[in-house]
Amino acid sequence: MKPEDHDLFITRTMNVTRDQIWKAWSDPKILEQWWCPKPWTVKDVNMELRPGGASQMVMCGPEGEEMPQNGCIVYVKEKECIVISDCMEKDWRPTGSSFMTAIITMKDCPGGVEYSAIVKHKNEEDKKKHEEMGFHAGWGQVFEQLEEIAGGL
Template sequence: MPNENAASPESHDLVISRLLKAPRAKVWRAWSDPQLLKEWWCPKPWTTEVRTFDMRPGGGFHTFMQGPDGGTSDNPGCFLEIVPMEKIVATWALVAGYRPGTPWMSMTAVITMADEGDGTRYTALVMHPDEATCRQHEEMGFYEGWGTAIAQLDEFAQRLK
């Protein structure tokens, strides 16, 4: 029997969508090349080290971010689905080979990219295991942090040759 008090899955999700000026091919390139990803991945002045980047289902996706004050964020994860130029699904609940991980915050992100006018509609749907984790992520500054990274992605992708 279903639990009527259980929150709907949508209450566990955070969504951010932006129209980027950069064309989709450049946005995809900035996302799919680890040497480029590290240039925009986290809000500056934080920096990103890409420790593992095997962009295929089950492939490892591990970033390590460091702030100017010495703060760090270690994020080992795994790619779940890749549709070139359209969709990236990654989780921080699993690591390479779909092995269970021990994330500081369990989440799965579904990133989609679509042509819109001369630019790219970029949408990130971030799913959490429960409403409390979702609210914690939101309160930590999800919209500001992910929004800043997306703006950095757009600026960076526009400059790509």
């Protein structure tokens, strides 16, 4: 899959295995260690890696901010692809609003795993808002944190 209009894209080669990445995604206590760029943290993680499963957590900022994140796992191919959207919650319940759908892919490559994200937005305004929020720097930092945590598993 390739990025299109209204999409943001980021990719990295990580010196880890897909097994390690999958473990970092599938264990809530491990996911808490890498999910958002520090100094932000997450709590109350519920990540059900199955179609229709929950993708829920609360992002916590350094000033005490709390941002609930409620979404749905749309598609999963173990150790290869995870698709998450905030247009639905667990068991396909519509939310009435949406900001993005993220398509995460993992594939073996020289040097480890090519780990990529295409983040789809409904319009250019949402894409620009996400860019202004620091998409590339933030997601880049999260990719680095994931590689570090996964490498120790």
